[in-house]
Amino acid sequence: MQDGAILTGTLIPTSSSRVETRALEGSELFRSNQLIVGIPEAAFNGFSRQIDVVEFAAGQVIFLEDDPGDCLYLIASGSVKISKKGRGGQQETLTHLTDDDFFGEMALVDAGTRSAQATAETACVVGRVDEEAWALLLQVAAQQVLGNFTRTVTKRLRHNNQHFIDEMMRNERLSLLGGTISSVMHDMNNPITSILAACELMKGRAADPVLTDRMTGIIRDSVARMQTMAREMVEFTSGNTQLNVQSTPVTKLLDSLDHELQRCRQMNVDVRTEILYDGDVDVDYPRMLRVFSNLVRNARQAMKKTDGGRLTLRVHRTDDGVAFEVADTGCGIPKDILPRVFEPFVTHGKSHGTGLGLAIAKSIVDAHGGTIQVRSTEGAGTSFAVSMPVQGGG
Incomplete structure (x- = not known):
């Protein structure tokens, strides 16, 4: 590694992608990182010149589970999700890390492979610390670094223990x-x-x-x-959702929502449809009807509190499938509920219900190989986006 390894216009290959680094004036980017906070100034100055500053776009995989563990990462800015393959091969989120945290350290310490996957949740700037830089850090500030390391790992262990107990x-x-x-x-x-x-x-x-x-x-x-x-x-x-997938016209799905939409209209809700794709989609029709009926019903209940509003159904073709959106101008979902909205038993603002509706909807969409996402602003409305693959390339 060259002295001052904040690389300019260099492509650093990883197992999942190639990541472009940019020039950054930057030794202070990592000064407050939990791993190295408190080390002597001279030690930090020498170590900081060994850090590769790397940028990752939102959604970009930093490393995969079972990749070689040849470095650790310091987070300067952004959010990183750590996940692991769980039931059905789906990625299960273990934790979220943000500014001044670090990750990937265990594989470097025990010379093993990665035990989980790291993905940039937002645009991230991170510092890559390879084996040579790690050895230098231990040489110049072992006591402080190992103390920081132990405190942080212990804190994470406590958090994970509580998480597993909750699970x-x-x-x-x-x-x-x-x-x-x-x-x-x-x-x-x-x-x-x-x-x-x-x-x-x-x-x-x-x-x-x-x-x-x-x-x-x-x-x-x-x-x-x-x-x-x-x-x-x-x-x-x-944990077992069995599907009977058949080619189904999008119009059939939407027409079957007429009863739910009529109930919305009776509540002074302006129902709008924007159908930019009216072909077929490969789904288990009764299951997907259940998903969209649930989303429309939730929207109606949200707008009941606001004395009406607007409900918009959108459908359009994407490069690899069909995208559906159900958007309302209702009361929105509180910030503390939003990250857990697809978890079982999570409910908000209802006097009845099991809290399983969205959890079941997500399990159905997941079983199809699709995705369901939510955006919401309290007091302004909520939008659910469902993306479904087209098996035959459509």
Whole structure:
């Protein structure tokens, strides 16, 4: 490494991408970093010249799980997400790190591979510390650095312990709920069967067959939805969402929301649609209808508090799929709730409900290989964006 290794216009290859560094006047960028705070000035000056300053764009992978661990990183600015592959190969977030924190240190210390993935959540400026620079740091300020290291790692360990305890408690609640729902579903089968049988009797004996056909169709569809929703809750709590994916017209999905949209209009809500793609999408139709019905219902409830508003449904084609958006001008979601809005049992401003609606919606979208994201401003409104892949390239 060259002296003063704040590189200019150099591409540093990583396993996941190539990252461009830029010239920065910069020894002070890392002066307050938790790893090196308090070390002597002379030691810091010598060490800072060994740091490579690297920029990462939002969403860019810094390193992957199982990559070689040949350096650690100091965060000058921005936010970094540390995650690990969990159930179904999905990335499970372990923690979020911000200014003056550091990461990637364990693989360097034990000469192993990366135990997790690091991704820039926002645009980041970080300092790359390789084995040579790390050895120099320990040579000139071992006592202070190891003290900083121990305090920070201990603090993280406490945080992670609490996180895992919370997860265990949440899983116990899910397990209990799953058992309860299984029992309820078993008990529901008999009345559901009776309702379906009654529909057939009504159809055969009623004086107005046209009206009877219509009413029994509504009852039959409602019962089918009850069965589907109950089955989804069982699958969600067991972590197993089974799909029956078929090519489905986007217009069919939107037309099926008419009942929910009509309820919005009755509440003085201006419903707007912007359909820029009306082709097919590969989905389990009843499941995705459940997702969008839930989003529209949430929007209606949010605007109930504001005496009306505007609900916008948007659909457009993307490079690799179809994007749906459900946006409202309702009361919005509080900042402290927003990061946890897709977690089970999280609810806001409702006098009833299980707090599972958005968690189930996310599990359905995840099972399709799609994504669901939320943006919200308290007092101004909320927007949910659902991106679904198109299997055949569309």
